[in-house]
Amino acid sequence: MRVPQLPRMSFAQLPTPLEEAKRLGEALGGPRIFLKRDDLTGAGLGGNKVRKLEYVIARAVAEGADTLVACGGYQSNMARITAALGARAGLRVELVLGGMAGESRAWQGNLLLDRLYGARVHFIETERRWEFGSALQDLAAELTRQGRHPYVIPLGGSSPEGMASYINATDELLGQLSAAGVRADHLYVAVGSGGTFCGLALGAVNAPAPYRLVGISVSRGAGFLRERVVADSAAAAGVLQVARTPQASDFAVYDEYIGPGYGALTKGCVEAISLVARTEGVLLDPVYSGKAMHGLMDHIRSGKVSRDDTVVFLHTGGSPALFAYDPDSLSPADVQPHTPGASG
Numbered sequence: 228m229r230v231p232q233l234p235r236m237s238f239a240q241l242p243t244p245l246e247e248a249k250r251l252g253e254a255l256g257g258p259r260i261f262l263k264r265d266d267l268t269g270a271g272l273g274g275n276k277v278r279k280l281e282y283v284i285a286r287a288v289a290e291g292a293d294t295l296v297a298c299g300g301y302q303s304n305m306a307r308i309t310a311a312l313g314a315r316a317g318l319r320v321e322l323v324l325g326g327m328a329g330e331s332r333a334w335q336g337n338l339l340l341d342r343l344y345g346a347r348v349h350f351i352e353t354e355r356r357w358e359f360g361s362a363l364q365d366l367a368a369e370l371t372r373q374g375r376h377p378y379v380i381p382l383g384g385s386s387p388e389g390m391a392s393y394i395n396a397t398d399e400l401l402g403q404l405s406a407a408g409v410r411a412d413h414l415y416v417a418v419g420s421g422g423t424f425c426g427l428a429l430g431a432v433n434a435p436a437p438y439r440l441v442g443i444s445v446s447r448g449a450g451f452l453r454e455r456v457v458a459d460s461a462a463a464a465g466v467l468q469v470a471r472t473p474q475a476s477d478f479a480v481y482d483e484y485i486g487p488g489y490g491a492l493t494k495g496c497v498e499a500i501s502l503v504a505r506t507e508g509v510l511l512d513p514v515y516s517g518k519a520m521h522g523l524m525d526h527i528r529s530g531k532v533s534r535d536d537t538v539v540f541l542h543t544g545g546s547p548a549l550f551a552y553d554p555d556s557l558s559p560a561d562v563q564p565h566t567p568g569a570s571g
């Protein structure tokens with residue numbers, strides 16, 4: 228199913244590869260695992276936001292914008308990719324990055340790239356995560372007073388246009404599975420703002436897809452997300468003129484793998500990052516895909532995913548954030564630095 232004509236710019240390298248992760252599947256004791264490599268969408272070092280921004284930036288340009296205003300955490304992938312694609316589209320980029328007291332603002336990882344891509348960064352300290360108050364509107368009003376034409380991108384680019392990109396991605400994936408003669412039982416993905424998941428849910432119920440869609444939350448509670456996904460997908464279906472809307476029974480969401488909170492490392496996340504790096508030479512990220520892979524690994528261990536099943540894991544990107552973490556906390560104990568010639 229294709230969504231109706233919407234303005235769209237071409238930024239992503241598509242289709243992204245669908246690769247079987249044989250050594251990972253063996254290490255986990257059986258299920259066939261395929262990685263859908265949306266970390267390789269290319270522009271701005273890739274990730275799921277590139278697909279979304281093809282639509283979101285096209286809309287901004289159609290509305291006459293000369294400046295993109297985006298928000299996120301200090302290590303936001305959304306901010307980094309908006310900075311890169313804004314540069315490519317000839318737009319200025321202003322980033323409002325919120326974090327809680329004590330969070331590192333070191334110019335590493337995504338923050339370094341925001342600067343290299345030429346975006347202007349505004350830091351704010353928030354009491355609760357993702358509560359930007361009026362900061363975005365205030366900045367937009369200030370830019371307007373200066374004669375600029377700002378376009379404010381919603382958190383995660385999760386507008387109906389952003390979701391449309393993952394209806395298309397569903398089509399792309401189903402085409403690849405059918406060409407490979409593979410029938411998938413599950414599609415696993417990380418859930419943040421939920422826009423990617425809404426698009427995948429809309430794509431799956433309308434295709435219809437053979438697999439069950441499973442989301443692993445990295446921040447919010449499963450009950451809250453279930454309601455939001457149903458409501459936001461229904462709203463998007465209206466705008467996009469898509470026939471069917473997902474019900475809560477059409478997908479599953481889990482919130483057991485968040486740990487202490489958004490962006491905070493967990494043992495399971497570190498193990499997942501390390502296992503995938505060592506078996507496949509593929510980098511996950513500490514905020515989203517590492518936790519989603521921990522969820523999948525745990526579901527295989529507990530039998531929720533059986534050894535005869537076939538799983539697609541949507542790799543949404545995010546590896547630049549690895550460089551903002553302490554190396555010792557990211558690498559398991561068996562990998563110690565070794566200096567040849569040193570004794571003791």
Ligand SMILES: *Cc1c(COP(=O)(O)O)cnc(C)c1O
Binds near residue numbers: 275305418421515545
């Ligand atoms: C933003 C992001 C997600 C989550 O996507 P949402 O549409 O916000 O749910 C997952 N993985 C990575 C790497 C991201 O940057």
